[in-house]
Amino acid sequence: MIKANIFVTLKKGVLDPQGEAVSRSLEVLGYHRVEDVRIGKFIEIVLDSEDPEEARRQLEEMSDKLLANPVIEDFRVEIVEGE
Amino acid sequence: MIKANIFVTLKKGVLDPQGEAVSRSLEVLGYHRVEDVRIGKFIEIVLDSEDPEEARRQLEEMSDKLLANPVIEDFRVEIVEGE
DSSP states (O other): OEEEEEEEEEOTTSOOHHHHHHHHHHHHTTOTTEEEEEEEEEEEEEESOSOHHHHHHHHHHHIIIIISOTTTEEEEEEEEEOO | OEEEEEEEEEOTTSOOHHHHHHHHHHHHTTOTTEEEEEEEEEEEEEESOSOHHHHHHHHHHHIIIIISOTTTEEEEEEEEEOO
8 A cells, every 4th residue: 555645736937816815814814924825735645556666657647637737737746655 | 934834634534525536537547546535735835934933833823723624624834944
């Protein structure tokens, strides 16, 4: 069994309206030292596999095909267990 | 300047319909070894602060008040720069 985390983040330069909304809300709540907020996805996946190399390859393929939108998002795969 | 990451994840036992939808889509795409998918948020925050202890306290407060829903979600604050 392999456990992995995938981080999906907006590419630099891509507007993040959700992050801006959170930033403004934090300001309203009295947090005046917030300079920037960017919101991405944190995906935890469990794979029935014993081969971390092959798992990483598959997870990168899944990210590219489905989990992230490669036009506007970057992703990073981190194997946390089973390596 | 302090950079921090906040991970917001659904508590154990809380249903994750988005994760289930992704899991099914991966199955349809031919990834038959996916056992579980959970989807959370990955929030990157920059704070105008030089005090990592105080920053962590504030970030935990922000998470509790706004970024996470403490009834169904857990959060974890990680200071990545400025510590």
